Amino acid sequence: MAHPAETLQEDAVRELIARHAGPERVPARFKIITDTSDFFRVEYNDVVILGAVPYWVKRYEKEGRFGIDDEPKYWVRRAINLNTGATKILKLVFHEQFETTVGEVTIICFRSPKKEARILDLVAGHKNFMHGHWVLDAAGNIVRILEFIRGPRFDEVVAGYGADHHDYFHRYFPSVLDQYLELVLAIKLLHDHGEKHGDIRRDHILWDVDTKVNRWIDFDYNYQHGESMFGFDLQGLGNILIFLAGRGDVLVADLHRNQRELFDTLWGEDLSIAYKNRVANLKKIYPYIPDSLNRVLLHFSFGANIFYETTDQLLDDLARARADMVSLTGRQT
Amino acid sequence: MSENDFGDLRRRDTERHLLAAVDESDNSKRAVMFLADFFGDSRNVFVTLLSIIPEPSEDFFPGEAERQAWLKEKEAGMQKHLAGYKEILLGAGFQAGQIETRLSIRPCTSIGDAILEEQEKLRCCIIVVGRRGISHSEEFVFGSTSSKILHHAKHCAVMVVE
Numbered sequence: 001m002a003h004p005a006e007t008l009q010e011d012a013v014r015e016l017i018a019r020h021a022g023p024e025r026v027p028a029r030f031k032i033i034t035d036t037s038d039f040f041r042v043e044y045n046d047v048v049i050l051g052a053v054p055y056w057v058k059r060y061e062k063e064g065r066f067g068i069d070d071e072p073k074y075w076v077r078r079a080i081n082l083n084t085g086a087t088k089i090l091k092l093v094f095h096e097q098f099e100t101t102v103g104e105v106t107i108i109c110f111r112s113p114k115k116e117a118r119i120l121d122l123v124a125g126h127k128n129f130m131h132g133h134w135v136l137d138a139a140g141n142i143v144r145i146l147e148f149i150r151g152p153r154f155d156e157v158v159a160g161y162g163a164d165h166h167d168y169f170h171r172y173f174p175s176v177l178d179q180y181l182e183l184v185l186a187i188k189l190l191h192d193h194g195e196k197h198g199d200i201r202r203d204h205i206l207w208d209v210d211t212k213v214n215r216w217i218d219f220d221y222n223y224q225h226g227e228s229m230f231g232f233d234l235q236g237l238g239n240i241l242i243f244l245a246g247r248g249d250v251l252v253a254d255l256h257r258n259q260r261e262l263f264d265t266l267w268g269e270d271l272s273i274a275y276k277n278r279v280a281n282l283k284k285i286y287p288y289i290p291d292s293l294n295r296v297l298l299h300f301s302f303g304a305n306i307f308y309e310t311t312d313q314l315l316d317d318l319a320r321a322r323a324d325m326v327s328l329t330g331r332q333t
Numbered sequence: 334m335s336e337n338d339f340g341d342l343r344r345r346d347t348e349r350h351l352l353a354a355v356d357e358s359d360n361s362k363r364a365v366m367f368l369a370d371f372f373g374d375s376r377n378v379f380v381t382l383l384s385i386i387p388e389p390s391e392d393f394f395p396g397e398a399e400r401q402a403w404l405k406e407k408e409a410g411m412q413k414h415l416a417g418y419k420e421i422l423l424g425a426g427f428q429a430g431q432i433e434t435r436l437s438i439r440p441c442t443s444i445g446d447a448i449l450e451e452q453e454k455l456r457c458c459i460i461v462v463g464r465r466g467i468s469h470s471e472e473f474v475f476g477s478t479s480s481k482i483l484h485h486a487k488h489c490a491v492m493v494v495e
Contacts, residue, residue, distance in 0.1 A: 093397075105474045112392035194442065222392040228476025229442040235474055273473050307473050 013047050013054055016082040030324040034138035039092040039132070040074040048079065048090060050143055051135040055090055056080035078148070089132075091116070096181030102274045105163055107232060108224045109198070113142040116220035119195055120144060128186035130206075130217045144220075154179070154205040154214045155240075159248050165286055170245045174331040176244050177322055179214055181315070184237055187217060188311035191201070191230050198222050200236025202243055234308045240279055242272060245289065245297060250279040269303025276302070292317070292322035347380045351436040352457035354448045354482075356384060357414045364481055365495040368461055373425030378474030380453060382418050383427045384411050385447045386438045404438065405478060447480030452489055 009032060016029055017026045028047040034049050038044060046057045061076040075094035080087055096111040116134075117127055123129035158176055162168025183205060195203075197222030202271035205214050223232055252271065255263040260284055270281035280301035281286060283294040296317045300309055308314045325331075347369040353368055355361035365382070372378045383492065394400040415434040422432050437460055452460050464479040479493050 102474055104468065105470045107474065110393055115390075115392045137439060193439075203442070224393075226475030227443055227445055227478045227481055228474075231474045231476050273470055302469070304473070307476075309476065 012196070013082070017047075017056060020080065020085055036137045036141050036143055037139050039094060042077060042092065045271075047082070048143075049135075050090075050137060050145065052085070053317075054082040055088065055145075056082050058088070061089065076262045083307070087148045089127055091144040091146060093141040093143065102232070103234060110222045110224075111143065111220050112222050112287065113213050113220060115198070115222050116144055116289060119190065119219045120146075122193055122195065123186075123189070125215070126186065126189065127211060127213050128182055128215055129219075129272065130215050130326045147216055149206045149208050151209040153203050154207050155202040155243060157207050157242055162247065164249050166288070169245075169286065169288065170329050172333075173245070174322075174325045174329050175246075177318070177325055178245055180241060180324065181182055181318055183214055183216065183240075183333050184311055184315055187233060188315065190219075191233070192313055195219075196225070196230060196233050197236070198233070200233050200240070202240050205240075228307075228309050230310065231307070234311070234314065235300070235313075237314065238297075238308075239272065239274055242278065242282070242297055242300060244280070246282050246285070246318060247294060250282060250285055252279065267303070269301060271302050273300060273302045273304065290321060290328055292324045293321035296321055343406070349375070349459070350455065350457040351378060351380045351459045351461055352383055352448070352452050352455060353380055353418075353461040354383050354385070354451075354478075355414070355418055355463070358463065358465065359409060360465050360494070362416075362418070362421075362463075364461050365421050367494045369421050369425030369427070373422075373427060374483075376431075378427075378431060380422060380427070380433070381457065382415055382422075382434045383448065383451055384415060384434075385434050385441065385444050386411060386436065387444060387447070388438060388440045392400035395422065408436065408438060440470045441480060443476075445478045445485065446475075448482060449485055449487075452486070457489060459492055460486060462495065464493050464495045466495060479492070 007284040014026050015034060031046045032049060033042055033046055036048060042048060042057055044057060044059065048055045048057060056079055058078040059082065061073050062071060062132070063076065075092040077090045077092070078087060079090045093113045094111055097111055099106050100109055119135060120132050124131060130146055130149055132144055134144045135140050137143050188201070190197055195217060197219050199218055204216060204218050206217055208215050224230065252263070252266070255266070265284055266279065270279055270284060272278040272280040280297050281294065283289045283295055296314070298304060299306070351368065353365060355365060364449045368380060386404070389400065389403065391400060393398070394403065415436060419432050419434055423429065437447070437451065439447060441442070448460065460482055462482055467477060483491050483493065
């Protein structure tokens, strides 16, 4: 038999759901959860109480990994705040440690709720980051309650610009570069506060259709760094820049198949140091790319002898590249 | 010796003061053995064996107790290595008064920068480091302490032992 207080709470929650979605949508059975330690226990239509606020749990979120089917993230749930009706993302605690490989380098990564909570506090109000707050559940788990961002991935938006690369580069890239600079400045803010993003990938930037800006998401990763604390973040920024300048990844296999004359001009040093199947020296493919921009790209190539250690170094070089883009295209943005 | 107490080290300007930056790796041991071999019979050389332990982020541990336990274990291990390196120098002919060991546990984003800070405080004329010989990609992602020191050291010589 249920405890009276529990019954009362369930009645109150039923009423809230009915008020929000209509009486016919109130589920026959659902759990009220205050301890989210076992996130697999949190099921569709359950209600999680966090900081006295009831959240009606809906679907779990997914994460795409380049060509692999979207992977379900069972600890990340879409939910409705039953007090306000707002859609939120609940990120439950999932301690994960794994190794990832970049080139032949193995990096030990951690998923840290503490880190994400810290950064949410740091970037509250910053337009280029996802926003949210965190609450300790009944068991002391740091649950992050994130605002839902409506909009597509930045890279998907960019890939749709222009009739071809020439058209894209001259008509759209100056504006894309400005947006990228804004994103690098946002990462600089983290670095200036001794924080890493930890998982800089192009699918972690969303174009917010409401605020019309790009926003970084998912900063719960940390990694064991060596001498260069921000090296992995900078490598991620470099990969994104190569993608943006090329309006997609320029793959060696595609060149071999479709543009053999260009393939024959490539050396190993022209390829991305992180992904050896991608071209970093894009000027060989698109000769109208200004030298100043291409020099930045070459910092992320296999032929590079010096690497960026800070966002300031990258931003300095990009300022020159931006000026040259303005000269080339006559466009300020 | 405390973090900010440098004893009479600042007065060693007239001596040849070497800063050997070491960790528990084989390349650090090689660097110390090189020092022992090269300077073992020099009486006007003073060596500070320095080890930096960067304070790890709280993110890597379930709680502060685990973090402190990790630091304690790391410190004990490093003290043992420093004692071993001192033995190597003594065995090569160094006098005890020519060697100082220094272990600094500190928050730092770059071990290279931390070593350079210590060099500046101690006013050593040579920094000695070992080199791991990491791959190009590894240097790209993780950086290299010896490269950092080579590129940023001021008012001193740098000796990189491979």
